[in-house]
Amino acid sequence: MDGNITPLPASASDPDGFAHAVIAWQAQHGRRDLPWQNPATSYRVWVSEIMLQQTQVATVVPYFQRFMARFPTLAALAGAELDDVLQLWTGLGYYARARHLHQAARRIDIDHGGRFPTTIDRLLELPGIGRSTAGAILSLALGQRHPILDGNVKRVLARYHAVPGWPGRAKVQHRLWTLAEHHTPRQQNAAYNQGMMDLGASLCIRVRPRCELCPLAGGCAARRLARQNQFPEPRPAKVKPVRQTRMLLLQQAGRVLLVRRPPAGVWGGLWCPPQCDLEADYVALCRRQFGLRIGPARAWPMRRHTFSHFHLEIHPVYAPVQAEDPSIMDRPGHLWYNEHSSNRCGLAAPVRQLLQDLEEIRA
DNA sequence: AACTCGGGGCT
DNA sequence: AGCCCAGAGTT
Known part of the structure; x- marks a missing residue:
């Protein structure tokens, strides 16, 4: 890779070419053959997003395959015993999420006649689904326009805009959501969001980011300051008893x-x-x-x-x-x-x- | 040994 | 609104 950044075509909704650069990069270098992308149904994207909240892709893949083999549909999950769900979750950690997943499946079954909700407000009512997960489901599975803000996206945005502070703090998180909304394109939202996550997972990684390959390097404030490693700021340290x-x-x-x-x-x-x-x-x-x-x-x-x-x-x-x-x-x-x-x-x-x-x- | 991760829940 | 909590893998 030569490190040259192609000049980006701008549009009314994407004046700085940010989204365009991410989408173009995703088409060439992003991940397109993950198990939950084929087919990317709401149910499969949901399960994958919950698993990915706590674990990296490589670890999640076999868990996801076993989970789908056992619970191929929302109805299968809703009809399952909690012990069976927890058994498939063994070793993944954050077991409350498995409980929420199971609970939410039952709620969809009862409150929505088994049809997966298609609006963000209905999704946010379900246990274990917050703004980012709801946005990911609606964007990746249904192509709706929503921003997401998972760990990867936070890192990309915090660096690109040199956002100070720990992203766990409410003020910093609010700023990042605003930036996420600002960059979210009207077209090809799924490709954009997938591209942002892939960028954070493969190039804009925590240590030694590979800026020479990054399609956003030209506008990245952290890179301009040569302070890539100082964004985002880490969680304040605490002594563990x-x-x-x-x-x-x-x-x-x-x-x-x-x-x-x-x-x-x-x-x-x-x-x-x-x-x-x-x-x-x-x-x-x-x-x-x-x-x-x-x-x-x-x-x-x-x-x-x-x-x-x-x-x-x-x-x-x-x-x-x-x-x-x-x-x-x-x-x-x-x-x-x-x-x-x-x-x-x-x-x-x-x-x-x-x-x-x-x-x-x-x- | 330090770091990571989105959402729930308590104050 | 601002904390604290949850777990195993990675580095």
């Missing part, structure tokens, strides 16, 4: 006891080994809470899991179950998990790792 927890790996006949976590909060709705404080008497707890008598316990090495706002130090303890009170175990919210049986449940990443380690020790 450390929390500790005990996880009880109670094994019986090759199965491990899991309990369902509360529907909201960390790992909401997921299944997890019983937890307690480090100081707690877990032998007594097993008997009192689960009716289990456990054999000699063995502590496993601590492992650390980092969340956005704290570190969690997990202290696993393994213990064989010697006797159980059979009447207690059939309560809802409890299950004996076996990797090879078809348990339908969502697992957080460190829990999945723990169960995998347990499996390897047995083998």
